[in-house]
Amino acid sequence: MIALTPGEKAALAALGERERRLRRNAVLLSENDRLTELFVLKQGMMMSYVLLDDGRRQILRFMFPGDFLATAALAYGTSPETLMALTDSIVCPFDRSVMAGLFDHHPRLAAAITALEQMERVAMTDRLAAIGRTSAKARVAGLLLELRHRLRAAGNSLAKGAAPASFSPGITQEEIGDATGLTAVHVNRMLRQLEDDGLLARDGGRFTVLDDARLARTANYVDRYAGLDFGWLPQPR
Amino acid sequence: MIALTPGEKAALAALGERERRLRRNAVLLSENDRLTELFVLKQGMMMSYVLLDDGRRQILRFMFPGDFLATAALAYGTSPETLMALTDSIVCPFDRSVMAGLFDHHPRLAAAITALEQMERVAMTDRLAAIGRTSAKARVAGLLLELRHRLRAAGNSLAKGAAPASFSPGITQEEIGDATGLTAVHVNRMLRQLEDDGLLARDGGRFTVLDDARLARTANYVDRYAGLDFGWLPQPR
DNA sequence: CGTTCGTTTGAACTGGTTCAAACTGCGTGG
DNA sequence: CCACGCAGTTTGAACCAGTTCAAACGAACG
Known part of the structure; x- marks a missing residue:
């Protein structure tokens, strides 16, 4: 970059x-x-x-x-x-x-x-x-999208290209709760709801995004990486 | 400094x-x-x-x-x-x-x-x-303490010396709510509770801390300014 | 002196918590 | 190979902290 x-x-x-x-x-x-x-x-x-x-x-x-x-x-x-x-x-x-x-x-x-x-x-x-x-649903959805983004190209968070539909963050629902300010129990219910809404599929710890646009909308997701601008950096020395 | x-x-x-x-x-x-x-x-x-x-x-x-x-x-x-x-x-x-x-x-x-x-x-x-x-009470108390700290010596946030008991942040309860993730109505109730608990007195927009220790405790307040350490800064040039 | 903005209080409601229990998969030791 | 224990997931039911809606009140201001 x-x-x-x-x-x-x-x-x-x-x-x-x-x-x-x-x-x-x-x-x-x-x-x-x-x-x-x-x-x-x-x-x-x-x-x-x-x-x-x-x-x-x-x-x-x-x-x-x-x-x-x-x-x-x-x-x-x-x-x-x-x-x-x-x-x-x-x-x-x-x-x-x-x-x-x-x-x-x-x-x-x-x-x-x-x-x-x-x-x-x-x-x-x-x-x-x-x-x-x-809402709880938005927070959980948002965290999943953030994790997907960061997992996409670990070590190169500025990677271009589509995010993968399927990813495996390897964290527990308890941890999702502690990150989003919810209880593990309620995280579980929100995941089920996202699943029932057809936005997400789950298998073990693995998530598959089924409806990218709708998931991003329910999460209030903003892709900050799009607006990056490092134009001000000083000259190389 | x-x-x-x-x-x-x-x-x-x-x-x-x-x-x-x-x-x-x-x-x-x-x-x-x-x-x-x-x-x-x-x-x-x-x-x-x-x-x-x-x-x-x-x-x-x-x-x-x-x-x-x-x-x-x-x-x-x-x-x-x-x-x-x-x-x-x-x-x-x-x-x-x-x-x-x-x-x-x-x-x-x-x-x-x-x-x-x-x-x-x-x-x-x-x-x-x-x-x-x-809890809501802790958040409101915490915000008040933070505002007091910052108002203490605006322009010199590293000022030493006791924080003033009385201060006037000049913000509405609506704004306190928007900062703490609460509704204005509930902020009002929490302020009344802090008052009833004898931690705080209010007059117009002015707050007076009555029990510093207990207020800090209910707020989970940590004074970060105490642990500052800039020892690593490069040499002046 | 009326209007607007903020505060205060009450009453009903609800999103999320809490508690409890069953269920699942997995590694470990016998 | 099986039984056990453990960590995590799932589901139900009761509960509650904080919201929502509504209305009254006070103070500042043109």
Whole structure:
């Protein structure tokens, strides 16, 4: 999408030098843990969440290869959220100071990372609006569409081309509930309804979108990736 | 908080050169408007929101002096949200290319801006968790505490010192509802309950916190500002 | 002084929760 | 190979937090 200079390529590659493997369900970082590193997710699927004092959980985000993890380290000394692997995963840790070097020597990369942060922030606002103001059915449908999009080309979230009709996010209904602010029970009912409406088919953990347009409509889905524009980035150096 | 070099001071000052005045309720930017500039809010209070197709509104964020507006311009060609003035306000527009210059010539400032973005992202996740997983009473209490904090020293959100017991956010119950995912009617009932519980006193649009600790507890309030850590920022240049 | 915008209160209603129980598939150990 | 246990799914029934609808009230403002 953006042609990188050899120097930029090297700088990015340096982020991926150290590797750390995580088993499914492993916690990379807990809420309030000391925070001195960031990570790039190289392989697998992860999530971040917070726990409330009554034990309820809110999943904040699902993460896919290429995503930065623990970016809160750029402003906080302790983690505001827990990071957990949903599948066996590989992450690449790097120190906060490496980020400082990036800003110093690769301004265009730093700017691109800032742009990615914006995308994430906007995704978050979409979720906020969904949870605050839409029905349970819309929220579940919306999450499925988001997951489909992100699974489409993990490691290349800007991939073009039609999204696959069939996909397998590999998360439980409990997790869908914790991401959408619903109970697992009600998620189940909404999935059944989407199925009964003929929008969706299910088989085990696998979903098949039957009516793309109608599903997107019931989800209030907006494809943010269509409106991307990185025209402002500084010159390569 | 961070000692700026003369060059950095000049660069920041340059962002504030042009001024644009907005009346209360004026729309600075509508959803889907073409997006080529960012802004710094110099004076007043603003908010950003999205409208759903059924006319419901979700307020995403309240903005105070010193905040950047329309940062989505760093990734998108059109605005994902509407920006509206809640009081008469002054904003300072600057082109996206100015941001590019900042990354090129003032890496430490650019990094600091990225850190601010992180703070905003975390504030958003707190709201997400509140709306997704807490009671109406907690959400209303939480919003009030957040507003108090931000009003404390508008233009210097990192100010130390006790928050004032009494403050006047100047927003309607309808707006509190649209920010917390509730109806105006129910917001009213929650305010009365907080009052009956002896946590809060009200007079017109003015709130007085009577029991700080208990209010914070019912709100699940976490003071994120306590854990800030910008130790990683690159050297001044 | 009437109009408009926001607040307040009541009463009926409903989307989503809670609790409970049955069911499914799957890995593990005997 | 089977039995067991476990994690997740599915369904029903009662319940409740928050919504909806309706109406009255107050204060600011032209």
